[in-house]
Amino acid sequence: MNDLALLLTPEGRALLDEVRDTEPARELAVATRLRRDHPAELVSAALGQARLRQRAVAKFGAEDAGRMFFTPNGVEQSTRASVAAYRARRLTELGVTSVADLCCGIGGDAIALARAGIRVLAVDRDPLTAAAARANAEALGLAELIEVREADVTEVDTAGYDAVFADPARRGGRGRVFDPEAYSPPLSWAVETARRAPRAALKIAPGIPHEIVPAEAEAEWISDGGDVKEAVLWFGTGAPGAVRATLLPGPRTLLGRGLPDPAVRPVGRYLYEPDGAVIRAHLVAEVAEELGGGLLDATIAYVTADEPRPTPYATGYEITDRLPFNVKRLKALLREREVGTLTVKKRGSAVEPEELRRKVRPQGPNAATVFLTRVAGAPTMLIGQPLG
Numbered sequence: 001m002n003d004l005a006l007l008l009t010p011e012g013r014a015l016l017d018e019v020r021d022t023e024p025a026r027e028l029a030v031a032t033r034l035r036r037d038h039p040a041e042l043v044s045a046a047l048g049q050a051r052l053r054q055r056a057v058a059k060f061g062a063e064d065a066g067r068m069f070f071t072p073n074g075v076e077q078s079t080r081a082s083v084a085a086y087r088a089r090r091l092t093e094l095g096v097t098s099v100a101d102l103c104c105g106i107g108g109d110a111i112a113l114a115r116a117g118i119r120v121l122a123v124d125r126d127p128l129t130a131a132a133a134r135a136n137a138e139a140l141g142l143a144e145l146i147e148v149r150e151a152d153v154t155e156v157d158t159a160g161y162d163a164v165f166a167d168p169a170r171r172g173g174r175g176r177v178f179d180p181e182a183y184s185p186p187l188s189w190a191v192e193t194a195r196r197a198p199r200a201a202l203k204i205a206p207g208i209p210h211e212i213v214p215a216e217a218e219a220e221w222i223s224d225g226g227d228v229k230e231a232v233l234w235f236g237t238g239a240p241g242a243v244r245a246t247l248l249p250g251p252r253t254l255l256g257r258g259l260p261d262p263a264v265r266p267v268g269r270y271l272y273e274p275d276g277a278v279i280r281a282h283l284v285a286e287v288a289e290e291l292g293g294g295l296l297d298a299t300i301a302y303v304t305a306d307e308p309r310p311t312p313y314a315t316g317y318e319i320t321d322r323l324p325f326n327v328k329r330l331k332a333l334l335r336e337r338e339v340g341t342l343t344v345k346k347r348g349s350a351v352e353p354e355e356l357r358r359k360v361r362p363q364g365p366n367a368a369t370v371f372l373t374r375v376a377g378a379p380t381m382l383i384g385q386p387l388g
Contacts, residue, residue, distance in 0.1 A: 003045035004069060004131050011038070015046040020066060022050055069135045071128055074106035079203070082248050083222055083229050084112035087201060091163055092116050094199055094237060102153040102166040107133035107146070109165060114145035122148045123156050154185055163199035166190045170205055180208060199236035206231045206280050216240045223277035224248040231280065245277040252312045254278060259285035265294035265304060267322055267375055271382060272303040272314040273345065287313045297374045300348045308387055316387040317369060325379035330370065331360040333383065338364030346372040349379065
């Protein structure tokens with residue numbers, strides 16, 4: 001708290017501007033110089049905040065990250081701005097004008113909601129985190145729309161708000177928490193809170209088992225740039241039991257249709273790697289139907305087809321070679337093709353990509369992709385090129 005209070009003073013803000021682009025290798029020299037004119041505690045706080053802002057650029061963009069205030073946990077756990085903006089748009093489309101943001105962290109979601117024109121009550125029980133959220137609302141000119149309250153979210157009355165958004169903490173003292181009932185607060189509390197609200201969105205880990213998704217909720221898995229970021233349980237959308245995968249940027253959304261698992265078929269000329277959100281949402285069957293394809297193996301989410309069909313929900317490759325798993329044969333083939341840039345992908349294989357690269361030592365001007373997988377249960381290597 002003291003560090004943040006120091007940084008919010010005129011001297012602290014000026015020092016933050018001065019050290020904003022400090023490289024890690026220069027920190028000691030910069031700190032030594034600045035301590036001649038500023039208190040050591042303030043210099044340390046400014047350099048620490050500069051590091052956090054640099055890390056936050058990937059989530060918030062350079063402009064916002066350069067004005068916001070972060071805690072180490074806040075950078076790690078906050079929602080990527082593009083994902084928060086997408087979720088805020090969905091809420092506005094549902095007619096939401098006010099949201100109780102529970103477990104608000106440093107305010108990433110509250111910022112997106114306010115920018116969508118939604119009035120926000122942002123609640124967090126940690127004093128430093130709540131102070132950072134308040135400072136961020138002010139720094140970005142959103143203080144009129146965001147009320148930050150330091151409180152236990154389980155004691156907050158959300159009546160009077162159009163919707164509840166909850167992001168229970170999924171990290172404990174020993175790292176990431178995988179049991180939803182070990183979230184803080186537990187997922188069961190968040191679900192009961194959501195059921196009482198006109199609309200609700202619960203941010204959860206993408207690995208949540210499908211069988212524990214409440215029957216009245218819509219489940220959505222979201223990826224950004226190909227990386228799965230989160231799952232969201234939606235309440236009050238009029239689509240209970242629906243499953244969707246949303247890919248950002250876009251957004252592009254694939255809706256589940258309850259299709260049976262795709263059939264296993266022989267390797268075709270093309271292989272498709274579904275987006276991670278599609279896989280997490282268990283919608284590989286929908287993609288396989290769209291591609292006119294089937295699975296290489298009943299337990300692996302690679303789709304094979306005989307024709308190239310563009311789809312935003314999977315990355316396509318033209319397969320040139322199929323080999324049983326054999327490092328020497330692969331090395332000889334890559335040498336013959338003069339492959340120096342080798343992308344290694346794996347599903348259903350215990351071999352590590354870096355280990356394989358070391359063994360085959362690719363050299364040459366050409367590029368290729370090798371898939372380490374199983375075909376009808378047999379360890380197999382498929383070599384190909386991305387579709388243009």
